[in-house]
Amino acid sequence: MKFSVFTASTPEWTPREAASRLAAQGWHGIEWRVTDQAESAEAGFWAGNRASWPMTGLEDSLPEIARITSEAGLEYSGLGGYARCDDHDGVERVLAATAALGARQARVNVLPLGNSTMGGQEPSGLGYPELFAATRAHFEWVAGRAADHGVKALVELHHGTVTASASAARRLLEGLDPRHVGVIHDLGNLLIEGWESPLPALQLLGPYLAHVHVKNARWVRTGERDEAGAALWANEWAPLTEGQGNVLEYFKALADVGYDQWVTVEDFSTDVPLAERTAGNLAFLRRAAELAGLTVDGALPADALAKG
Numbered sequence: 096m097k098f099s100v101f102t103a104s105t106p107e108w109t110p111r112e113a114a115s116r117l118a119a120q121g122w123h124g125i126e127w128r129v130t131d132q133a134e135s136a137e138a139g140f141w142a143g144n145r146a147s148w149p150m151t152g153l154e155d156s157l158p159e160i161a162r163i164t165s166e167a168g169l170e171y172s173g174l175g176g177y178a179r180c181d182d183h184d185g186v187e188r189v190l191a192a193t194a195a196l197g198a199r200q201a202r203v204n205v206l207p208l209g210n211s212t213m214g215g216q217e218p219s220g221l222g223y224p225e226l227f228a229a230t231r232a233h234f235e236w237v238a239g240r241a242a243d244h245g246v247k248a249l250v251e252l253h254h255g256t257v258t259a260s261a262s263a264a265r266r267l268l269e270g271l272d273p274r275h276v277g278v279i280h281d282l283g284n285l286l287i288e289g290w291e292s293p294l295p296a297l298q299l300l301g302p303y304l305a306h307v308h309v310k311n312a313r314w315v316r317t318g319e320r321d322e323a324g325a326a327l328w329a330n331e332w333a334p335l336t337e338g339q340g341n342v343l344e345y346f347k348a349l350a351d352v353g354y355d356q357w358v359t360v361e362d363f364s365t366d367v368p369l370a371e372r373t374a375g376n377l378a379f380l381r382r383a384a385e386l387a388g389l390t391v392d393g394a395l396p397a398d399a400l401a402k403g
Contacts (some may be wrong), residue, residue, distance in 0.1 A: 096391050098380055099124035099172035100144035100373060101308070101361040106138040107369050110160070113146040114167035118375045123392060124170040126359045127160060129153060129189065130177035140363055145260055150177070153188060157195055164196075169186050170323045170356040171198035173249065173306060178205040179204040180233035183283075190237075193253065200247040200305060203237055204256075205267070206230045211255040226258045231267055251279040252289055259289030261296035277305025279328065282340045286312040288360075293348040305347065309380070311338025316399045332363040340348055342380070347386035355390065363379045 100122055105113045114125060135143025146155050153295040159321055164171065174193050176184030186203055193201040206229060209212045209221040232341075234250070241248040250264050257265040264278045278300050285291070313333045320326055335342055349358075360376050367375070384391050 096384060096389050097170070097172070097357050098377060098391070099170075099357055099359045101126040101128065101175050101359050103128045103175060104310075104361045104363055105143060105146045105369060105373070106140050106144040109145050110148070110163050114163050114169055116370060117373065118167040118169050121171070121186030121378055121393070122377060123174050124172040124357065124359075125164060126172045126175045127164075128175045128177075129192070150188075151186065153192055154244035157192060159245075161196055163373050170300075172359045173357060174198050174201035176201045177204060179206065180230055180237055181206065183233075183236065186237055186248075188242060190240055190246055190248065193246045194244040196326075198246075198381075200249055200277070202251055203234075203248040205234075205250055205258050207256050212254045223257065227263075227267070230257050234267060234271065238271045238276045239273070240357070242272065247305055248276050249275070249279045252281045253284050253307070254288035260285070261289075261291055261300050263289070265299055265301075273302035276303070277352070278303045279306045279308050280304060281310070282342070282345050283306040283308070283312045283332070283338070286314075286338065286340050293345050293349055296347055297352045304352070304354060304400055306356065307354065308361055309335065309342065309345070309358055310361050310363060311335050311340045311342070313338050334364045334366050334372070335360070335362060335379055336362075337366070339368060343383045343386055346389055350387050350389050 100117055102113050108116060110193055117125060128144060129150055131150045132144060132147055133142040137143055138145050148160060164234060174189060176189040178189045180186060182205055189201050206226045209226060210218050237243050237248045240242060250258050251260060258267055286317055295361055311333045313332050314328045314329050317327045317329050362376055381391055
């Protein structure tokens with residue numbers, strides 16, 4: 096098993112800073128965020144993220160992406176693309192970039208639910224069956240293009256989309272070639288929507304389990320009530336050791352299904368500073384993996400926390 100960081104969660108660092116700092120801490124790889132984002136005076140996860148590569152001009156950035164990654168001695172756990180499956184031109188470009196970099200796999204976003212406001216967009220109002228059928232049709236095309244590029248297109252389990260659960264993702268991809276399409280199982284997202292007990296969910300995905308994202312979340316009372324008088328709750332991101340998801344039990348489930356590939360961290364909590372957060376996350380993940388009986392490539396540098 097190898098550990099990497101998705102740079103959506105390292106907004107304060109430039110690409111070169113992210114690569115060099117993560118390598119010094121002992122991470123095996125990096126998952127670059129690739130998207131055009133809103134400008135912001137302050138570095139944020141979704142706007143003003145300094146560790147992102149813009150989709151505009153992506154092809155011209157490939158040599159620099161390759162150089163920064165290589166010089167840091169990091170591998171790619173994949174590309175964190177944001178192209179949606181119905182944006183065929185964008186998907187084609189992300190898959191081509193993945194192949195050119197040797198990154199092997201890239202996320203391709205599915206369609207959002209009809210009542211979703213993800214990305215600040217207006218809800219489409221379309222029903223789930225229609226959206227699911229359209230997503231399946233697009234992914235039949237995506238699978239073919241991924242095969243032609245010799246890479247794998249990944250569906251992430253994500254709240255607010257047609258694939259919030261492992262069951263939905265398996266149904267979406269059923270019959271497509273698992274060598275070229277697969278699923279990102281995401282512990283944190285599933286705490287918000289789509290939760291299924293990890294072991295049977297991972298077993299259900301079978302050959303389509305291609306990648307794992309780890310973050311954590313928790314539900315908190317808002318202090319407000321709805322019109323009927325019931326308490327209202329909201330979800331928020333939490334440190335890996337403080338959320339409702341049990342990472343150790345999750346790793347035990349991964350061990351049970353024989354998963355030994357990449358685990359990518361995208362920690363959107365802000366309880367501790369970024370460098371301390373990434374270094375602490377790596378140390379915690381290695382402890383959890385060892386206790387779960389998983390084999391992790393390489394040894395953690397003795398001064399990893401200090402280098403953070």
